[in-house]
Amino acid sequence: MHFAALPDLRAQRAPEDPCVGDDAVELTNAQFLTRVVQAARVLREHGVGPGDVVGVILPNGVEFVVALFAAWRLGASVTPINPRLTEAETGYQIADSGAVVVITPEPAPFAGSLPAAALRDDRSGEPVAPSTDPQSLALIIYTSGSTGRSKGVLLDHANVSAMGRMLVEVTDMDDTDHSLLILPLFHINGIMVSLLMPLLGGARVTVTGRFQVDTFFDYVERVGPTFFSAVPTMFMMLAELPEDVRPDCSSIRFSISGGAPLPPALIERFERRYDIPIHEAYGMSESTCVVTVTPLSGPRKPGAVGLPLPGVEVAVVGLDGRTAAAGETGEVVLRGPNVMRGYLGRPEETSLAVQDGWLHTGDVGRIDEDGYLVLVDRIKDMIIRGGVNIYPKEIETVLGEHPDVFEAAVVGAADTRLGEVPVAFVVLRPDSALTTERLLDHCGGSLAKYKHPVDFHVVDALPRNHVGKIDKPALRARLGRVGADR
Known part of the structure; x- marks a missing residue:
């Protein structure tokens, strides 16, 4: 299913059920659809149409989610921009992506700047039907740029829809679930695992602002989430809270860790203290986020990052290009409907990264006798x-x-x-x-x-x-x- 049509589908099925909220507002499915349609009208009035790019420089919150779905409704793609970037870094991403409109918290000195408040327009107008071309571009996610200028990773709606379906399947996501979104929405993990996957599965989402270790469990006890996704640093910080911090975590059925492998000792310490299972995931922007995940039911192996998602092939190859046998070490490669379209404006780098349909990750790993992926390190490290x-x-x-x-x-x-x-x-x-x-x-x-x-x-x-x-x-x-x- 195309994500541009998801607000309509949720509103038709359960208009009064909760959809998405933050510290300031809680929207039902019907209210969310109304906000998305209003925002789409405003973007259309500012010249946004199919094939255009919309930049979003917003902190975590409902406004970000509305802007994302409004752009998709018009057939436009979104490039999320880290609000903490410098003006020069922000200007580079806007120019490189070709964004025609940039949604900001307040008026900003960028061409096409549009304050987020302008998207809240309750004037009546011509309906905006969702654009549902699966080949249209959905996201331009910029890499961290640790080896030079950031690259724009091109993900189309076929990528995003496939990833959403696979994640719903492996997490058994349904309308009884509730995602606590604590990761930044300028990153693919926050967008895909904590937002789009639960919305597709019928769940609700509560968006927090910037992660604060001292208030995290206050959110847990107040909103009663059933899962959250975090990075290893967050799990480390939570495990190091004073011993007298003993929150009620009974609503949470699982958590997901991504971004880097977790030390087995930390997993054991965190799970023993909070009784929250951690399921490790492995992926990258170029794979629309997740490649492997520890199964919710089945063995969880310390030091391994799980099994491939359904529909994703993962292999290990040596320097000679030969596929390695179980237990042998080499570069991790993968193929499937989640592999990116390419890097924006960088055909040579795209051809190096994706060869014969296989995405070369730059990670060193091995596959054990049960098919679990074990990461060894980055090739460059x-x-x-x-x-x-x-x-x-x-x-x-x-x-x-x-x-x-x-x-x-x-x-x-x-x-x-x-x-x-x-x-x-x-x-x-x-x-x-x-x-x-x-x-x-x-x-x-x-x-x-x-x-x-x-x-x-x-x-x-x-x-x-x-x-x-x-x-x-x-x-x-x-x-x-x-x-x-x-």
Whole structure:
């Protein structure tokens, strides 16, 4: 089913049932349809039509959701823009995407700027029927740009609809469910898993503002969600709340973690404390979000990121292009109806990423005997020490198992003799007196000596990019500065 028609379908089936809300407003299905149609009329009056791009620079809230569906109703696509970007970064995305209208919280100095309040127009007008071409573009999601200028990932409505259907199937989503949306809506995870999937499955959505660890469980107890999706950092922060925080989480039947693998020790600690199952998912913008997920019913294997979604093929290939056998390590590739159309205006990069229908992820992994995907690391993060491959994730997992370590990141540092050597950045728990010598001893019990970090930097926090992932380029740059200072 085309998402542009979803507001109409929900309003026809259950007009008075709750649809989407935030701290300021709660909309039924009928009210949501009315708001979407009103907003679509306003966008049409501002020249938006089929094939156009609408930029949305809004914080999490109902207004974002209305703008998204209003643009789709007209056959336009949406490029969500992180409100925290600088003016130059925002200007780049607007220009690169070709956005004709940019919806903002207030009037802004961008061509085509339209305040979100202008979308709330209750004047009567000609009805706007939903445009339902499955090949029309739905989203232009910009990557984090850690290796240069951000790239626009082109996702059409066939991609988005397929992903929605697959997620509904694997989560058993229905009209008794309630999504608590805590991830940013400028990212594909927030849009796809926390918003579109539940709406397609008949569930309701409560949108929070920016995630605050101290108020998260207040939301849980107040609105009674049945699931939420989060990134590892959020689960870490929730697991570290004071021991006297004992919220009622009985409404939640599952949670989903994406963005990076979770340390098994953290999963065990979080689940034991809150009795909320964590199901790990793996994916990327180029795959319309999810590729694999730990099944809700079935084995959950610590260290694995689950089974492929129905309709998605996942394989591991070696450097020679040969498909690896079970247990062998190589690059993770995938194909299915969720693979992106391509990168906006970058045909050469598109052809490198998608070859013969297979999306090359740049991730190193293996598939076990039961078909579960185990991620080893990013290819670009791999450290080659004296000709031997070292995967930082393996070292990070071992460091994270020490009770005094909150989190850790490992990157390669240049070495004149060996080429590269591993260096660890570690965040310790409060009041810890852990020394680097004891950390090295801890590594000795689980890691071969050539994998041991040659240096440890104890830091207050690890740098992160705008989607919450550890910013390893920044850590590598810091090592360069440290070397220069020496």
